[in-house]
Structure formats: C-alpha cells, structure tokens
Amino acid sequence: MSTFMEISPSEFFYRNRDLAGFSNPTRALYMTVRELVENSLDACDSSGILPEVSVSIREHDDAQGMPDPKQYTVSVRDNGPAIDPEHVPLAFGKVLYGTKFTLRQSRGMFGLGATMAILYGQITTNRPAVIRTVRDGYMHEYVMMLDIQRNKPIILSKSSDARDGRGLEVSITLVGDYSKAQQKVRDYIAQTALITPYADIMLEEPSGSSLSFRRIMDRMPNPPVEVKPHPAGIDVETLRRLIQNEIGSIAMHEAKERLIREVARHGDDLVGVARERWDRLSKDVRTAVSLLIMLDLKVEDMDKVRIDRIDPLAGEVHYTLLLDGEYATARMKDIEPFRSHLLSIAMGDTLLSFLVKNFQRVGASTAKRFLEYAGMDGGKRIGMLSNDEIVRLADAMQRHSGFLPPDATCLSPIGGDALEAGIRSIFKPEFVAVVQRPASAYSGFPFIVEAGIAYGGGIEGKGIRLYRFANKIPLLYDEGSDVAWKVIDEIDWARYKVSADEMPIAIVTHICSTRIPYKTVGKEYIADRPEIEYELKNAIRFLARRLSIHLSRKGNLAMARKR
Amino acid sequence: MSTFMEISPSEFFYRNRDLAGFSNPTRALYMTVRELVENSLDACDSSGILPEVSVSIREHDDAQGMPDPKQYTVSVRDNGPAIDPEHVPLAFGKVLYGTKFTLRQSRGMFGLGATMAILYGQITTNRPAVIRTVRDGYMHEYVMMLDIQRNKPIILSKSSDARDGRGLEVSITLVGDYSKAQQKVRDYIAQTALITPYADIMLEEPSGSSLSFRRIMDRMPNPPVEVKPHPAGIDVETLRRLIQNEIGSIAMHEAKERLIREVARHGDDLVGVARERWDRLSKDVRTAVSLLIMLDLKVEDMDKVRIDRIDPLAGEVHYTLLLDGEYATARMKDIEPFRSHLLSIAMGDTLLSFLVKNFQRVGASTAKRFLEYAGMDGGKRIGMLSNDEIVRLADAMQRHSGFLPPDATCLSPIGGDALEAGIRSIFKPEFVAVVQRPASAYSGFPFIVEAGIAYGGGIEGKGIRLYRFANKIPLLYDEGSDVAWKVIDEIDWARYKVSADEMPIAIVTHICSTRIPYKTVGKEYIADRPEIEYELKNAIRFLARRLSIHLSRKGNLAMARKR
Numbered sequence A, B: 001m002s003t004f005m006e007i008s009p010s011e012f013f014y015r016n017r018d019l020a021g022f023s024n025p026t027r028a029l030y031m032t033v034r035e036l037v038e039n040s041l042d043a044c045d046s047s048g049i050l051p052e053v054s055v056s057i058r059e060h061d062d063a064q065g066m067p068d069p070k071q072y073t074v075s076v077r078d079n080g081p082a083i084d085p086e087h088v089p090l091a092f093g094k095v096l097y098g099t100k101f102t103l104r105q106s107r108g109m110f111g112l113g114a115t116m117a118i119l120y121g122q123i124t125t126n127r128p129a130v131i132r133t134v135r136d137g138y139m140h141e142y143v144m145m146l147d148i149q150r151n152k153p154i155i156l157s158k159s160s161d162a163r164d165g166r167g168l169e170v171s172i173t174l175v176g177d178y179s180k181a182q183q184k185v186r187d188y189i190a191q192t193a194l195i196t197p198y199a200d201i202m203l204e205e206p207s208g209s210s211l212s213f214r215r216i217m218d219r220m221p222n223p224p225v226e227v228k229p230h231p232a233g234i235d236v237e238t239l240r241r242l243i244q245n246e247i248g249s250i251a252m253h254e255a256k257e258r259l260i261r262e263v264a265r266h267g268d269d270l271v272g273v274a275r276e277r278w279d280r281l282s283k284d285v286r287t288a289v290s291l292l293i294m295l296d297l298k299v300e301d302m303d304k305v306r307i308d309r310i311d312p313l314a315g316e317v318h319y320t321l322l323l324d325g326e327y328a329t330a331r332m333k334d335i336e337p338f339r340s341h342l343l344s345i346a347m348g349d350t351l352l353s354f355l356v357k358n359f360q361r362v363g364a365s366t367a368k369r370f371l372e373y374a375g376m377d378g379g380k381r382i383g384m385l386s387n388d389e390i391v392r393l394a395d396a397m398q399r400h401s402g403f404l405p406p407d408a409t410c411l412s413p414i415g416g417d418a419l420e421a422g423i424r425s426i427f428k429p430e431f432v433a434v435v436q437r438p439a440s441a442y443s444g445f446p447f448i449v450e451a452g453i454a455y456g457g458g459i460e461g462k463g464i465r466l467y468r469f470a471n472k473i474p475l476l477y478d479e480g481s482d483v484a485w486k487v488i489d490e491i492d493w494a495r496y497k498v499s500a501d502e503m504p505i506a507i508v509t510h511i512c513s514t515r516i517p518y519k520t521v522g523k524e525y526i527a528d529r530p531e532i533e534y535e536l537k538n539a540i541r542f543l544a545r546r547l548s549i550h551l552s553r554k555g556n557l558a559m560a561r562k563r
C-alpha cells in the first residue's frame, strides 16, 4: 500500500550520507576536520582576520587503548569573528542553513557541512557537539544534538561566562579510524597551509605529536565582494525572480499603521476617503488601500493575507491566505484611481533600466546592443513581459556573445607571489613557475584559474604529482575524475621535453569561483565545464613551456661544464 | 555582513542541479526520460501489472525547424496503478516526497526524480507540466508548476472527466538537445527492455520514427516485500528510533475525549478521581491523566503539548509546547500510581523481545547468542538503556558475525532465465552464460548480484563491452568510476584464454538491493562496497570460466574439422 511521506533535508542526508562524503569512519574523520577548518578559514577571510586555526584530534576517554575504528573527539578552534550566540543553534543544527548562499567566493556553499559532521558524530556515538562562541567580552557555550527527522537543533544546555578574546570552537565526538585517515588529514593540513600562506594552522594528533604551519606572509588578500549576477548565466527562474524583486514584494501589512492613520481613521467609506485624500497618501499606503479594495478586505484583516504578485497583463492579484496557506486569485475591479495605481506598481521599470540595474557590467550601450540582438523593445515595462518573452530574453542572454567578461571583485585568488611562496615553502624545489589566467566565466559564474609547476629539489618520487585546489580547499580524493587530471593527461608532455612519468614534478592547480561545479556534495572533484577546461589547458601549457626552458638551460649548463 | 538564510530542498537542487544529473540540455533530456520511465516501471512492478510504457519526445510547436538545443515535450504514459488524484500535487510538486522511503527494492529512492524533471522544464521554458491520472472510471488532469523557493506545487488548473482505463501520463516541456541525447535515449530504452523482458516499451522520436520492444515473457517477478531491518546495518540513530517506536509515541491529546468521559466529568480533583477510578481506566487514559498531573496541565490544555519521550532513568518527561515549538522537560513528581504507570510505559519491552520483534531473521536463540557476544542482559527494559549501552549495542550489532544472512523477499532479481532471454533477444549471440549469486548484505542492506556473459554472433566490435544495471535501471554514464568496471578491469582474462581487448564480448551486471549505494543523486555509478565487489568478482569469474569452456570446445571442434 503506497503511503506518501515527506522527509526533511537532514533525514535525506542521514539516509544518503555517502553523497555528502560521510561514508565510513575513515572518510568521516577526514570530512569532519575539513568541514570545520573550511568554516574557520571562510569566517576569517570574510572579516579580513589573519587566521589562526588549531585542530585537535584526541581519543575519547572511553576509547583509550582500543583498536580503530573508535571514538575520537575532533575540536577546531579559530580566532575568527565567531557567531552571534542566537544564531548558533540553527547554524549548526539545521541542514541547508547558513550565510554562504550569495554570489561571492567562499569555501562553503551548501549550508550543511558542519551539521553533517555533528550528525555523523551523533549517529555513531550518540554524544552531543559543543560549540563555544567568544566575542564582545563573553563566551557562550552550547551543548547540542540534532532532531534529524525534523531538521532542528536540540539544545541540551547553554551557558555564558565573561571572557576576553574572539573566535569559535567546535568539538564533535565520532567513531573514526585515525590509523587509516591520518595521512589524508596531515596532507589536508599541509596543503591548506600551502594555499593559505597567510594562515597559522596547527594539528594535534591522538599520539600527542603535532604538525604546525606558521604563516609566511602577513598580508591578507582582499575579501571577496558580493556582486550582481552576470547575464550569461541566467536561466528563466533566476530572471523571473529578478523581475519579481524589482517590482517589489508588496508587503501590505507593513503599511497597516500608516493606513489606519492616513485613511481609516478619517472615515468608514474606504473608497471615498482614500479618493479624497489620495494626493496626501504615501505610495505604500496607496498600494495597501488599493489592494484592500480589490480583495474586499477589512483593515483588521490585512495581516491575514500575503500578496504574491500582481499580474498586470491579466489584471489579477495573486495572494495567499496565511491561515491555511491556500493560493487565491482576484480579478481587479474597475475602480479608480486604485486599479491604475496597482497596474503601474505591477508594471515596474523599463526593460532597459532593469538590465542596467540588475546585472554586472551592463551599461546602457551594452544593454541596447543586447536588446537589439534579442529583438526586444527596451521601453517595454518588465511587469508586462509575457511568459514567452521572458523565456526569449533568458535564451538570448545565454547566446549573446557581446557581454563584457565578468567582474572579478567577487573572487579572491591567491596571487602569483603567494602561490609561488607556498609552493617553495612546501616542496623546496629547484624550479618554480606560476601563472594566473585572466578572469573568465562558465554559465555566468566568474572564475579564475591559477596554477604552478615545481621541479626537482625536495620533490620526491617519479612522475607528475597533481595537487588540486578549489576556492582554497585542497581536494584529496577522486583525482582520476577531476577536470584538472583530464587536462594534464591530455597534454603532450614529450613535446616540451618533459618526461611525465619519470621527472620529479609537482603541479598545483587552483580554481576560484563564485560557484565551483563540484560533481558531489562531498566537494571532491570538479566537472569538466568547457570554459574551465580551456583555462586550465592554457595555464598548464604555459607552465610546461616554462619548465621546458628551464630544463634546456640546465641541460646547456651541464653540457658547458662537461667541456 | 553575515545574513543567515535557510533554503528549501527544491531551492538546493535548483542551485545544484548538476548533483541530480540535470547539468545541460543533453543530459537533462536523457534524465527526464529515465526519471519518468523508472517511475512507471516501479508503479507497475509494485502492483504486479505487466508494464506498457510509451515514451514520446516531440519538438514543441514553437521550436519547429530550429536547431538544437530547443524546446521538446517529453510524455511518458503507463498502464500502472496511477495515483490517487489528491496525492498528485505533492508527489510531483515537492522534492523529498514519495512512497519509496521503505526497506524494499525499487528504482526510485530519493523522492525527487520527477520533480527535478519538472523543475528543469520550468526553468528553461517557464511552461507547466501536465499530469493525467486515470483510475476508477475517471481521468483527473493537473496542470502544474513549482514554487521552487518554498518546495510546493502551484496548481494552475485541475479538471476531471469520466474515462475508462488505468494509468498515469506525465508531460514535461524542456529545452533539450536531442541530436546529442538521441543515442543515449535509445540505448536506455533498449537496455530497459533487456532487463525488463516482461515489459512493453515504446519510444516515439521527434523525427516520427519509433522504437518498439514487445515483452518476451508474460510472467511478472514477485513484487518485492517490505522487510524489517537486518541487525548488521544498524547505527545508533536507527536503533534509537526503533526503541522509541517500541515504547510508542505517547499521543496524549488522542485520549482527550475518553479522559473527559472516564475521569474529568466525575469531579474536579484530577488526582483524587483518577486514583479512585484507576482500575476502570483504559491504559491510554491512565497514561494521559498521569501526564496531566506530572506536567501540571488542565484538561483543556492537553492539545497544546506534544509528549516527545519519557526518560525513565532520569524520571523526566520531555515535551514540546506546540504554540512556539519550544522543547521543555519536567521532573516527574512522586505521586502514585501515576509515576509508576509512566515509568512502566516508558520502560518498554525487554531487550530480548525487542530484538526478536524488530529485526529480520532474529529468533530467540540468535538474539541470546548476540546478547552474550555484546555482554548485555536480555531481561533489561529497553527504556532503561543508557546512552552508552545503546551505543555499545549498535556497535556490537555491526561487529557480530553470528547473524543469519538477510531475508531476500525484499528483493526482486530478474532470475537466470529472464536474464538469458533478454540477453539473447538483444545481442543474438553465439554463446550465453548467466549466474545469480546468493543473497548477501552490505551495511545490513540485502543485495543480490546477477550477471551474464555473451560472446560472438550478433555482438559487434572488439573487446569487452559492459552493460551495468542496478534495480533494473540501465546505467549509461561514468562507467570508469563504477565498481563493476573495477572488477572487470582487475580480472586476469588471459588466464581464461579470453582476449579482453579483441573478442566480441558483452557482460551484463545487475545488482538489486533495498538500497543501491549510488555515489551521486543522478544514479550514475555505484560505490565499491567490499561486499558488493566480492559478489561481482565471483560472478564474473564464474562466467569467465564458462566462456573459457565454450571457447575451448569451439576450438576443439574447429581442430577436429580440420583433420
């Protein structure tokens, strides 16, 4: 018998935790470290604070002397801006909740990393997580678990103490396998230090030994800035929402007090009083009273309804009755000046000014050229666009090649110097070359590719070893499925006199974007978007040429010495 | 400035639609076909109806004569049980909503496939989907779109007509690229016919040509049955929920009327009246009045509270105040017989009978052996288990090797005959061998591996071609990352005198399970769980031996003829 059921997003990720990378004790221990470290670095980056992050992994008391897999407590502490205590329960207790849903480069993007780590801890040990947030002279400590079925936090206890300092500390107890995860965790910390040379990072291991990376530069990169979308990435849904935002959500109940003051208390006949006082009414009150009249609502009932949108083409008001969540539609009556007022509110801006106002790097002339290409009239009011016209507009936006390349202030690449310094400090190679490609975009999301090649010196082993990064996160799994590997594999290294299987070579690739096209929720490898592949290929070829020159010079020098 | 935001699951999958396989017009067109076909076959399978599924892909009127990618309308119709009309809006308009969250083999598992296809159609064309459900003498038609931000359906229109017949039809208009997707769509339909030899499947293409597969057997496999979980897969969260279910959710407000009748109307002193009438009270009323007394609630207020659980160890009642969703805890007062009654309700069954009742293939002796291994007392009441004891129990369940192999009635393999018939009908080979491995389990989820090898005859090309299936779904992407490919790659074919790169060989692998460990939401390839890899390896080796025998016989025959 078919019983329909809804599951919450936390229930979905509980049942399908492999999708989020929490598939077994080894991988989960690694993921817990990375999710917390990435959160700490994101927080410091966005506040311009030079990061100090310390990671401690200790056996839990009850697991002393037992074999892996066993209970560990992972604690990550930072000197970041911390979190306002009232936001802590939901930030850590709710999946699909966070601050990184905007168009700006950050490591996090899904709103679920930290909560997944807490979830895994809970389902393997039934122990709570401990969150300490220190700022404004206080430390607030939350001991919490998750209501997985309802996607809500369960706060077991909450306390506050006076304390100086600033930062966040998260502690999670989970069943992990450190004997298997150890190498990956160490590599993750070391590679994070490579790509974030302005950060202090420390790892304390269960055995008591520790790994410490001091910062090798004191200059923070500029924090990335939130930008408007680029027109080339726009699908119909995004375009419709931008139009909707422009026309404005019509929050009728917000004007209630003013409506009472300006209209209702002057008489019972709403239509008559409003008409008489029309010139003195504010725009919001005009809109509110027009809606009351169209929907036949009393002033007292105006909080019971939410206006969804006004359809100027059909002359209808779409609204939701808040008590039962039902959608409803009302035809607008032919009563002036109310009807005309609502129509002009609903019609919104002209298409031309809408384009200039809502997209990055679109000025009046760019907009005009685009409208000509799309075959649309820039004077048309956006609220009057038909469904087909909106689709044509989005479609033309995807195909038009005349837009300027994206604005890269939303990105925060490492920069050639910092990348070279990081590579030298970790590999101590004989030769390094780095390159930063110009900003490009895939599906309208700006991105920059940076890469470096290192040869000889302290590099061990034979053959090319690839170190992949995305938004300053080291990617340590599924190399064979990643676009960077594909590019390196397809380069004809012999042409550069480089022996790709024999020489001691390290290649570092870094892609930064407002949206990294990961193929999995566990952020392990990147899809082969053609624009990204193109930039990587050009970057690697450039580096291959530079290495080639170095090797031939070295070869010539050796030849010269022999004579 | 950090603004915390929540996004709905549909918003998550809209922003991250690559994760669900809807990354571009080619892939999306393929995914739309497969999500709808898989739904139709699931519906027929679970009702024991011999499936008739017809797929039509037509250019949309507005796209006539335009180049790819362009608007197509994909319609999939079946003769299945259809859906009760009142369930249609949520089934298709809500992500994470469906009927396949149970422990039973089905193609679907996430509750989002059809909704994702409708979503992609909406964001590329802004057109609604049309759902027609025919049963009980009526056809009900829904024309709908999605409120992506709120994860709710938007019903544009709804109509009903008298009509005979039974089944469901879904039509979605989306921007697709049939010139690129065509081969994959045809392969998908052909391979679905191979693995579902009891189904009639038809595909009508935009050009007007059609592909039709008639069923080659009239016998349906037994529909899979829902089973209890197997103990070996149990994590702490699942165990806690099973214990919670056993103790029973205490729905206080359900007893309100009876409480009023049996107690409240006999006097104002709740404690006194309840004590006096105790022997005549039903169990639910005893529980309800005890809770009222412990929480100091009036009878009128009993709907305002939801009892979450009673903690018999701590002597506390955990409840939620429904008005504001706040959690609260009350210590139980020392008032009898109410306190003792609540304690005995909360203590639940003995551990021994809990195990026998809640897990598949666990009888009293299996349970006793396990409890001995876990070092726990079978007489202990489950409501009295401490946190640590629950964790120890789950842990012991994962390590204990004395459980019987899982119950396979929840599985519905194709069977050797049907697999062989399907292979012969599609490949027309010179030789076929098939094998079905015994049921096994990974993480407590039962699974069965079936495989077939075909050689020569109508098989084209050189070298092994792999056809992968999971729960009767053809998997056409990411072969290189799949566990089946890994196994085939690692077999030493030369040992079987099989030239893996030269001979015309087709290998078919089919894994069926109550939960396929896909690595992505798009269900493209399967994780290399050791238990699954083991069964695949044994199956392929068996088939390699059978082919080897055939080839040597064939070789001997040829030799004999030559003499």
Ligand SMILES: Nc1ncnc2c1ncn2[C@@H]1O[C@H](COP(=O)(O)OP(=O)(O)OP(=O)(O)O)[C@@H](O)[C@H]1O
Residues within 6 Å of the ligand: A035, A039, A040, A043, A078, A080, A081, A082, A083, A091, A092, A097, A098, A099, A100, A107, A108, A109, A110, A111, A112, A113, A114, A115, A116, A168, B002
């Ligand atoms: N160390 C920290 N300092 C400040 N804020 C933090 C810290 N850790 C987490 N947060 C806040 O908690 C939110 C939720 O974190 P979570 O890791 O669950 O999601 P996310 O980082 O937004 O996305 P992702 O799932 O991709 O990691 C973040 O968006 C951030 O606002």
Ligand SMILES: Nc1ncnc2c1ncn2[C@@H]1O[C@H](COP(=O)(O)OP(=O)(O)OP(=O)(O)O)[C@@H](O)[C@H]1O
Residues within 6 Å of the ligand: A002, B035, B039, B040, B043, B078, B080, B081, B082, B083, B091, B092, B097, B098, B099, B100, B107, B108, B109, B110, B111, B112, B113, B114, B115, B116, B168
């Ligand atoms: N053709 C059909 N006949 C009967 N019921 C159907 C049909 N198609 C869909 N349904 C119902 O609608 C529900 C939602 O379908 P949807 O494809 O979105 O999710 P699912 O099949 O449960 O999981 P998945 O995301 O893995 O496909 C199904 O669970 C099923 O109950």
Ligand SMILES: [Mg+2]
Residues within 6 Å of the ligand: A035, A038, A039, A108, A109, A112, A113, A114
């Ligand atoms: Mg995060």
Ligand SMILES: [Mg+2]
Residues within 6 Å of the ligand: B035, B038, B039, B108, B109, B112, B113, B114
């Ligand atoms: Mg489905």
